[in-house]
Amino acid sequence: MNEIDEIKKRMEKRRARRQPTLTDYHFSKLYNSMIKCMVVLLVGIAVCAYVKVSPNGEQIKDYVLNDLRLKQVAQWMNQQLTRFVSDEDVVMVSNQVNYTHVKDNFYTNQTNEVLNFSKGRVIYVGEQKLLGKYITVLLDNNVEVTYGQLTDVFVSLYDQVDTATIIGTYNKQVMIIFTQGEKEIDYDTFEEISS
16 A cells, blocks of 8 residues: 555545535525524514503503413413422512611611512602612502612613512612602501502
């Protein structure tokens, strides 16, 4: 055997080990499927943005969640995926928000997180000399709750917030002011209205 035959054998071995190449056909299929995925994501983002800023966004959200039976599908999927978990492992968590009154309009809770009392929409976000960084949320029961003396703010103007949503943080105590109409109300009155 001469050297040329050895070289030919090595070249044949390399060709046999070679990975399949990406042809134009395979590339076009991959490219088209990626474009389709990006279009679906873009449409999904556009619909979510429209629902968030639309004045009738709640009606659209109710249609999707209730009329399309999305909750039942989600519950079925959850049951199918978690059926191996025993009932003893399930822990119930309360989403009730409680603050302890310190003095005047200052409150505290077990953490330094500011939790929203109930479902509503953020109508003011800013900073003032008296309030420091503050957020005002108009709740569904037409009570405005202003959270002041915040260190961090996690929401933006016109955001829809749910019960127990973390909207900011505070250091030692948070200032909370409840107003209904033009009248300021206290925490006990607010709890009576909310229940």
